[in-house]
Amino acid sequence: MSFETLTVSSGRPEPATGGDPVGAVLEESTVNAISPADPRTDSKWRQLASGPAGGLFTSPPWIQAVCDSYGFTPEARISEAPDGTPVGGFAWVTVSDIRGERISALPFCDRADPMLTGPDAWPGLADEALATGTPLTLRCFSDNPATADPRLRSVGEAAWHGTPLDCTEDELYTRISSTSRRNLKAADRNNVTVAASTELDAVHAFHRLHVRLRKNKYRLLAQPVEFFERIWQQFTGTGSDTTAVITLLAEVDGEVAAGAMYLVWGDTLYYKFGASLSEFLPMRPNDALYWAALKLALSRGLRAVDWGISDLDQPGLVSYKRKWASEERRVVTLRGGPDPTPKTEVGTMLGELTRLFTEPSVPDEISTQAGALLYRHFC
Known part of the structure; x- marks a missing residue:
C-alpha cells in the first residue's frame, strides 16, 4: 500500500371563518405540499441534505451504500413551501425479515435527523410511515422539532x-x-x-x-x-x-x-x-x-x-x-407505533451464531463471511 504520511412553511391551517371562499383558498395555499421522493436520486432531497439541516446519514451516497449492501428500498417524503422550495425531508426503510417487520429511519446510522428548516416543516412528513402501524424507530438530536410530535416517544439517549x-x-x-x-x-x-x-x-x-x-x-x-x-x-x-x-x-x-x-x-x-x-x-x-x-x-x-x-x-x-x-x-431514540414484538427464539439464535463465529479458534475470514450473511438482521 502507498500512503501519504502526515506530519501530524406552516402547519395545518385553521378553517376560514365567515364562509369566505376566497380567504379559504388563500389560507389553504400556504400549506406545505408533501410529496414522495427517492432520497438516493431526488434533487430536492440532495439540496436539503447538502444544507444546514442535512448530514452524512441523510446524504444520497450514504443511503445508496446502505441500501445496495443490504437490499433495502428507501422511501422519503419532502415538504415544500408554496414556492416549491424544499423545507423538510424524512426518509425510512421498511425491514421485513426473520426478526419481523419494522421501520428504521434510517438503518445503520448514528442518527438520521429529519431535515427540517423550521418547526413548521415537520407536520405531514411521517404521517404515512406512522399510519402503517409498524414499529418505527429514529434517532435525532434532542432539539429536532420531530421530538415534540406526541406520536413519538423517547426510548433511549446517547451522547454526541x-x-x-x-x-x-x-x-x-x-x-x-x-x-x-x-x-x-x-x-x-x-x-x-x-x-x-x-x-x-x-x-x-x-x-x-x-x-x-x-x-x-x-x-x-x-x-x-x-x-x-x-x-x-x-x-x-x-x-x-x-x-x-x-x-x-x-x-x-x-x-x-x-x-x-x-x-x-x-x-x-x-x-x-x-x-x-x-x-x-x-x-x-x-x-x-x-x-x-x-x-x-x-x-x-x-x-x-x-x-x-x-x-x-x-x-x-x-x-x-x-x-x-x-x-x-444529546441524541434521542424515538419510537412510533407499537413496540416491536421480539421473536425470542430468533434473537437467541442470532446471539448463539454470533458467539460461535467469534470463537478464538474461528479464522477471521470465516467471521468476516458470517458478518456478511447475518449483519443485515441487526438493524
Missing part, C-alpha cells in the same frame, strides 16, 4: 460529540485537554506514525483490523467488507470536493496498531469506524489518529469534525471524546 474548527492549528492544540497533549507526546516518543489514504486498499486494511477487534474484544461480528467498498465507491470519484473517504492508519515499527475511517460530506469530517489492537494502546496510537484527523480537517478548510455518538453506559468513551475540544449534545 463534535469539534468546531473555528481556529488555527496552534489554537486548537491549546484547546484539547492536557491529557491529550501528553498522550500525543508519548505517541511521538514511541514512533507512532499516521498515514492517510483515499485508496480502496487502505479501506481493506482497515476492515481487517475492524474484524479482528470486534471478534476478539467484543465477540461481535463486523459489517461486511462489501459495505465498506460501497461506501468508498459512493463517496469517491464523484469529482466533488464535498465528498471523500479518508482512511487513517497508525503504525508502530511498520505494523498497523490502530485505524479509523472518515467520510467527508459537505463541510464536515465524520468519524465513522475505528479499531485498534490492545497490545499497542500504551503507545497512544488512538490519540495520534484523533489529532491527525483534526489536522486533516483543518487543512481541507472544513468546519467541524463529527465524532459520532457514544452510549451513556460507556463513560470512558464519552470522557475520551470530551478531551478533543468537543461540544456535547
Whole structure:
C-alpha cells in the first residue's frame, strides 16, 4: 500500500371563518405540499441534505451504500413551501425479515435527523410511515422539532460529540485537554506514525483490523467488507470536493496498531469506524489518529469534525471524546407505533451464531463471511 504520511412553511391551517371562499383558498395555499421522493436520486432531497439541516446519514451516497449492501428500498417524503422550495425531508426503510417487520429511519446510522428548516416543516412528513402501524424507530438530536410530535416517544439517549474548527492549528492544540497533549507526546516518543489514504486498499486494511477487534474484544461480528467498498465507491470519484473517504492508519515499527475511517460530506469530517489492537494502546496510537484527523480537517478548510455518538453506559468513551475540544449534545431514540414484538427464539439464535463465529479458534475470514450473511438482521 502507498500512503501519504502526515506530519501530524406552516402547519395545518385553521378553517376560514365567515364562509369566505376566497380567504379559504388563500389560507389553504400556504400549506406545505408533501410529496414522495427517492432520497438516493431526488434533487430536492440532495439540496436539503447538502444544507444546514442535512448530514452524512441523510446524504444520497450514504443511503445508496446502505441500501445496495443490504437490499433495502428507501422511501422519503419532502415538504415544500408554496414556492416549491424544499423545507423538510424524512426518509425510512421498511425491514421485513426473520426478526419481523419494522421501520428504521434510517438503518445503520448514528442518527438520521429529519431535515427540517423550521418547526413548521415537520407536520405531514411521517404521517404515512406512522399510519402503517409498524414499529418505527429514529434517532435525532434532542432539539429536532420531530421530538415534540406526541406520536413519538423517547426510548433511549446517547451522547454526541463534535469539534468546531473555528481556529488555527496552534489554537486548537491549546484547546484539547492536557491529557491529550501528553498522550500525543508519548505517541511521538514511541514512533507512532499516521498515514492517510483515499485508496480502496487502505479501506481493506482497515476492515481487517475492524474484524479482528470486534471478534476478539467484543465477540461481535463486523459489517461486511462489501459495505465498506460501497461506501468508498459512493463517496469517491464523484469529482466533488464535498465528498471523500479518508482512511487513517497508525503504525508502530511498520505494523498497523490502530485505524479509523472518515467520510467527508459537505463541510464536515465524520468519524465513522475505528479499531485498534490492545497490545499497542500504551503507545497512544488512538490519540495520534484523533489529532491527525483534526489536522486533516483543518487543512481541507472544513468546519467541524463529527465524532459520532457514544452510549451513556460507556463513560470512558464519552470522557475520551470530551478531551478533543468537543461540544456535547444529546441524541434521542424515538419510537412510533407499537413496540416491536421480539421473536425470542430468533434473537437467541442470532446471539448463539454470533458467539460461535467469534470463537478464538474461528479464522477471521470465516467471521468476516458470517458478518456478511447475518449483519443485515441487526438493524
